[in-house]
Amino acid sequence: MAFIKEIFYCVTLLGVQSGGLRFWAKAIVIFTGSAMLIATLALAGLLLWVLVDSRRLISNSHSPSNIMGRPMLFPVTLTHTRVSPVKNQFSHRVLLVGIPIGFRGRIGPFLSIDQDSPAMSRIASLKRLFAWFSFDPVRYLQRGDNEHGLRDKLDLFLRSQNKDPAHWPYAYLMSVPRFLWWERNVVSFWYLYSASQELDAMIMEINNSFDEKRNVLFRLQPEFETPMAKFDFAREPKYLDQQKTVLSLPSLPSARFYKGIWEKHIFASPFEKVEGSISTRFMDPLQASSFNPTDSIANIVSVGLAGESKMVTRISCREPPVDPVNVTTAHLVKSILRWTVPGTLTTPRILFQALKIQYVQSLMKMMNRPVIQPGSVARHPTSIERSLESFWRAFLSRCVESSPESLELTYIPAASISNEHVCILSPPSGTGSPATVKRLTVEVVDPGFYTRVTNYADLWEGILHEQQQKGNCADATSRPLVVSDLQLLRTVIFSFQKRLPPLPREFGLTLPNLLAWCRGSRSEMDSFVLSSTAPSHHPSYAECVLRITLMCRFAMNSASLLWIYGVLARWMLLGPNEVYIEITHSGICGTDEHFVKSTQVLGHEGIGIIKLLGSNVTTVKVGDRVGFGYVRKAGINIAGALGSTVNVILTSVPSAMAQSGMSVAYFLFPTATYPKMRRPCFVLVPQSGTA
Known part of the structure; x- marks a missing residue:
């Protein structure tokens, strides 16, 4: 899939730079003809191999x-x-x-x-x-x-x-x-x-x-x-x-x-x-x-x-x-x-x-697809649903861990994400008699539940809505969420939410305000994630919420269409003397120590892979590993900043100013000269970099 995306990047960039519909008409004709010819020859060769080789x-x-x-x-x-x-x-x-x-x-x-x-x-x-x-x-x-x-x-x-x-x-x-x-x-x-x-x-x-x-x-x-x-x-x-x-x-x-x-x-x-x-x-x-x-x-x-x-x-x-x-x-x-x-x-x-x-023939009318029943395997989940599942699991775990009652909760994720049944025990359940332990089962049937639950301003109202029978014509009993004891779940969640500290009301471009702006209101799942999970998980959650918002508003809930939008937007922003870099590693230097325990992990220096080139860039090519700095005119010694395990050819790198507090996975740099890495390196934060 990554190889196909790279081809899509290159072909579309050529089309944008060449201009006009003539390029695209020729490209489509050449590509279609070449693909059919190659496929025919490949099938014929493979068939010959099947017939000639020993069976x-x-x-x-x-x-x-x-x-x-x-x-x-x-x-x-x-x-x-x-x-x-x-x-x-x-x-x-x-x-x-x-x-x-x-x-x-x-x-x-x-x-x-x-x-x-x-x-x-x-x-x-x-x-x-x-x-x-x-x-x-x-x-x-x-x-x-x-x-x-x-x-x-x-x-x-x-x-x-x-x-x-x-x-x-x-x-x-x-x-x-x-x-x-x-x-x-x-x-x-x-x-x-x-x-x-x-x-x-x-x-x-x-x-x-x-x-x-x-x-x-x-x-x-x-x-x-x-x-x-x-x-x-x-x-x-x-x-x-x-x-x-x-x-x-x-x-x-x-x-x-x-x-x-x-x-x-x-x-x-x-x-x-x-x-x-x-x-x-x-x-x-x-x-x-x-x-x-x-x-x-x-x-x-x-x-x-x-x-x-x-x-x-x-x-x-x-x-x-x-x-x-x-x-x-x-x-x-x-x-x-x-x-x-x-x-x-x-x-x-x-x-x-x-x-x-x-x-x-007008014999029958097709019915709308209902939510699957428990025991069936749902469609393949999206990357967003896979990421958000861990936050819902963490929420249930924290609810049970803070429960004063003897409780055993069995969480069953959507079968297309995981086949395990997660058993979560409250602290009092280990000291009391097994006969007094209350048992609760929560099963997510539809993987789409993980995206919807992040949007509810009132989490309990959202759970009530998700576990209600949808009354579909094909299956009136279908529901996205199955709970064995709804009243017990309500008691457990409310008990935890009373202990959950509210997020402070702040002005400006803060992460809670950004998440609230995405959906038009604050979400109780936002409050849980930002107050009860590790700060290193917050960028991943924020990225999922932002992608959900963009898909709903501009891409008809299609992740593929959103990806195409992103590609086109990058080409519109890419100038003739700029390169587009995918950040693979980000370092932490001395000036970042006061951010380590906050919601951002800031790296002034990083390493990435070039994905797109401006028309005037000739010193590097797509696929090169490069080092860079975030602060303007820094002249950073990247080897010293990123650790002794990093090997680079030169001591200083060009840089560009990034807005403080902005989480990024890609970055545009207004220069055509970048240092190439000698070989793969290992740094402190092997994740998408942040600026």
Whole structure:
């Protein structure tokens, strides 16, 4: 992402300096044509590599392991049939890939499985990056546990559901893999097998179009009413690799179909309310020899509150599953060309069908997205929401720590930010009887709560508003904040706020006044942060509030649009003899000692990286590390000011006047000569500098 931003900086700066629409027209045509040509040649080269290179199965582990099944390609057809309240049907083709959980390795450059590990070599990481299909653990189950593999993430999820992973020692995942750098997966199926090697449970990992997901675990029961097929029970375990470390075990089903049911708690379709249940029926994917083109390997039925069927999704395998290791090159080429492109069109196809149902056929009307229910995983949080979450956590901690009652508060952050449950105990709870300890649970469901809570002038009124049911048409019970005991939370918060010293009323450009100006009024969260947290955290909080204000007023709540505004503003301010520097380090010298305990950490000297250059600047280039001083005509010895670990080429640096008390992450300097750093350095404050 940083590389793309750098290109955006350079191209736009050239456009501004060249002037006129002719430059942009030529740039767009050249860029589009070049990108299409490069992409076509790269895909052709990669496809040739996939076909020519060996497709042997290679394991990353040298220790023996037992798994269920083997990697397989399942060319399936999804048929969606709506039967109530209106009738509608459409179908599309998708390539599902099945992988055994517990195996980490690859099949040549064609398929990479669970290889996202920090311990990988550069060559192995490059092969994984350019694999035609890949399964990365970061995409599956809970978010945030990126350091774990698929098996570890599965075990963590099962424990979070109060289940013992030992009940299901084997698992098999069927999902749409990532194609190069493209990924879009509506649902993934985790088949869980018991120690007796029979299909026993299922996890359906559902991803809606709003970047939300829900992982549903449910048990499966054999359906003995259907006639048994001829299963291959005689198939012996088989080693999949040449080193004989990966042993594939066969499944031992007792029925042809397995059925299960679960309650619906996710807004999976814009035409379906969050109510009712989902009835399912599956075949064992490891018994591919029993597949019939007329059978459904999976049936998923949406059932209403009255028991009526509303929508049926049928997954059928019209062609035999493909073994990528033993398949012929011609068959593999046919499968790649026929099934790769339809998979990339999943999102446009879903959007087209939704618009067709509402605007062309006028059958149904799409509903607004409700807040997710507890247990679901919200959209990916923004950087602002991630930063502000720590302040809300600190607020709850201080409230409990100052409580005179025996209290145990369990704080559950938004699942897309953290999967941990934070237990906070008040001081009296450690001395009394466990039976007398009051218990309180506070769960944040929507990550947007962290930005909204900073804007409430009355914090308790804001909490009341956030925990109220929103009455959404799709889900009338949804709420951004879930509190187990509202009255107890009120008592705890009010008890802490009585002890919280009020912020002094001051005139001028102070941080409390700046925050109040941003939103038009003072906020109780501002009072807490500025009076009860470390001064080093105040600039981060102020930056978040300022960015929220700018997004609301000028950027339609879009962080990306705000970033574009910032880039354009920088170019408008950049003169021909100026450079634009990103501050990476700031030092503290003797004249700053009296500021150390205040709300600012002032550094008269700093180090940064040049991001933009004026048209007359020739002595440095974008990307150079430079040293600088903040005070006009200072002639600072930067090596002495920033410490003995800093290495510079010259002793004095040019400088510019900065307004006292202004927190900055970037700075403009009106000169074209800057000292370059000899090598990376380490200074006292490795953060955004302040002036």
